[in-house]
Amino acid sequence: MLDRYLQHRHSGVHSPNHVMEEPAFLDELGPVAGLRVLDLGCGDAAIGRTLLAAGCRSYLGIDGSTEMTRAANATLAGTSGRVDRMDIEQFSAPPHTFDLIISRLALHYVDDLDSVLSACRRSLSPSGRLLITVVHPVITSHEARQSTNEARTNWVVDDYFDTGARQRNWMGNTVTWYHRTVEDYVAALTRAQFAITALRECAPRHDRFDGDMAEYARRRRVPLFLLLAGSRA
Numbered sequence: 001m002l003d004r005y006l007q008h009r010h011s012g013v014h015s016p017n018h019v020m021e022e023p024a025f026l027d028e029l030g031p032v033a034g035l036r037v038l039d040l041g042c043g044d045a046a047i048g049r050t051l052l053a054a055g056c057r058s059y060l061g062i063d064g065s066t067e068m069t070r071a072a073n074a075t076l077a078g079t080s081g082r083v084d085r086m087d088i089e090q091f092s093a094p095p096h097t098f099d100l101i102i103s104r105l106a107l108h109y110v111d112d113l114d115s116v117l118s119a120c121r122r123s124l125s126p127s128g129r130l131l132i133t134v135v136h137p138v139i140t141s142h143e144a145r146q147s148t149n150e151a152r153t154n155w156v157v158d159d160y161f162d163t164g165a166r167q168r169n170w171m172g173n174t175v176t177w178y179h180r181t182v183e184d185y186v187a188a189l190t191r192a193q194f195a196i197t198a199l200r201e202c203a204p205r206h207d208r209f210d211g212d213m214a215e216y217a218r219r220r221r222v223p224l225f226l227l228l229a230g231s232r233a
């Protein structure tokens, strides 16, 4: 599964992460020089290398998967970046430990989002920021199975207001995603005393399609990712 995921994650023009999630994430990231960064559900920590090269003071990735933490350790070899294998829901750190907490496409795996966001807020410096992306609620709401491997050309949104756990087939494995509405994410950040500074639906970025305008048009049909940013209120 790891190989399949990393191939998908870094597959350039064919990866929705590359054409949709990453451009919005980088837009909202802002300057990172001098910041102490925590990455929840860091995967292979590719962003950690990028942030360290951009001058962040420290990078700590946490991930629950042995395979992913092994990949992250390999990515960060020769840098000051660190990785811990830990469940996001177990995370806590003393006050003012981090200046920026990021989490990309991991928090829809988390059941108790309120506790995680409260732990984030507690561990941030007074001017600290949070920047997260999740699979968009219109996608987590319902899984419309597709029998072919062809690019999807229709989507189903259903049971949108029935929030909670969903068993999903992802990269050939069954995983549990927690479906929340857009409103739920906003309310959770607000409850954790974050002032929301951005909410984006990660529209595809025209210049990342290498001229493949049919794929660009297909990716303009449905939002796949939701981004939220907040500062410690």
Ligand SMILES: C[S@@+](CC[C@H](N)C(=O)[O-])C[C@H]1O[C@@H](n2cnc3c(N)ncnc32)[C@H](O)[C@@H]1O
Residues within 6 Å of the ligand: 009, 040, 041, 042, 043, 044, 045, 062, 063, 064, 065, 068, 086, 087, 088, 089, 103, 104, 105, 106, 109, 110
């Ligand atoms: C879709 S991947 C995203 C990885 C990385 N952030 C990226 O954007 O490439 C989700 C990651 O979250 C991790 N993850 C999911 N649930 C977790 C949990 N409860 N605790 C720790 N890690 C978790 C998975 O192991 C996986 O590496």
